[in-house]
Amino acid sequence: MFSIYILTHNEEIDIAACIESALLSDDVIVVDSFSDDRTIEIANRYPVRVVQHAFESHGKQRTWMLRSIPAKHEWVYILEADERMTPALFEECLTTILQPTHVGYYAAERVMFMGHWIRYSTQYPRYQLRLFDKHKVWFSDYGHTEREVVEGSTGFLTETYPHYTCSKGxxxxxxxxxxxxxxxxxxxxxxxxxxxxxxxxxxxxxxxxxxxxxxxxxxxxxxxxxxxxxxxxxxxxxxxxxxxxxxxxxxxxxxxxxxxxxxxxxxxxxxxxxxxxxxx
Structure with a gap:
């Protein structure tokens, strides 16, 4: 089994569906950067851990999360609130960590926009490091986002995950x-x-x-x-x-x-x- 971290900030529209998709895992941790909407209220309805930490940057938030919040499992998966875990992806992750050949694995996103999968315009497949040994990875900042630093080799998963990039309007x-x-x-x-x-x-x-x-x-x-x-x-x-x-x-x-x-x-x-x- 692996733990799932969910990063949030004012995600009341997405958080319920995201958590429900992640509950395939027995250890789901919501890491919130002090939302001022109903994100925490909704998250607390589910059997998950909720931790709040002031946001500094994407890289620092992820690194703090990995180093400061104990996870039940050695392997972890990172979900954004507007992304979803799928049963097929979850099963592939489980199979992969049984006999891992790398310390981290990239998964490709399927960008969902205006009710459609934007397959061609988004240069599919676009990969993000999602599944990894939490002791072998940390994150630095790059532009508006983050860039992973990995102590070891990485591989690629075949299953994908949906990313509802404009779900909030x-x-x-x-x-x-x-x-x-x-x-x-x-x-x-x-x-x-x-x-x-x-x-x-x-x-x-x-x-x-x-x-x-x-x-x-x-x-x-x-x-x-x-x-x-x-x-x-x-x-x-x-x-x-x-x-x-x-x-x-x-x-x-x-x-x-x-x-x-x-x-x-x-x-x-x-x-x-x-x-x-x-x-x-």
Missing amino acids: MSRWIDKHNHYSTNEAIETVHQLDKGKIQWREVWFGQSEVDRRRALKDLSLRMPFRPIVRFLYMYFLLGGFLDGRAGFSWCTLQAFYEYLILLKVWEIRHMPGSSSRDHSV
Whole structure:
């Protein structure tokens, strides 16, 4: 068996369905960053542990969680509140940890948007480290999100999990990505000033994860990024095959890229801006 951590902040819309999907495990731990909605009230209705910790960053929150909250099992799985565990994925996780060949395993997400699985526009499969030995992994910060640091080798699961990326409504998505774009802009400036393109990883990365990260660093230097991203996602990846939802998704991603570019300009040309105040 393995433990399941669920990370939350104002997740009253998603938390019940997320917990119910996770109760396949006998050890479910909700880690909340002081929600001010009904998240805790709803979570407490279920046979789970609820722990609150002030949010500093995605990487620090995960690392604190792994190091400070005792789990019943050596192996753990991380769920976001807008994701779901599935019976098939749970069974594969159980089978995998019986005779593990790696210390961690990536699982691919199925992005659910406007009632559809956005398969083509999202560069499926997109992998996240989800199942791992909790003593062999910690997390650092990268842009608006986190990046795992693993002491050992990693593998890949075949089963996937659904990710309801706009379950809280379009306004919440826009607000969240407006915040994310600030952190992404800070990281972009850092990468442009100090980073370099890892050409070997672009072409010969050992895994899809390595190649994707190298391509992201390359894309930071590409002119007309928002337009290029839309064309790449909609035409080259086949986003048009996702129908109306695919067009909307590709447009939102191009808009997000444009927000990042505007904030990069702000950081470099307006030293007194709020974005500059958050730089490191």
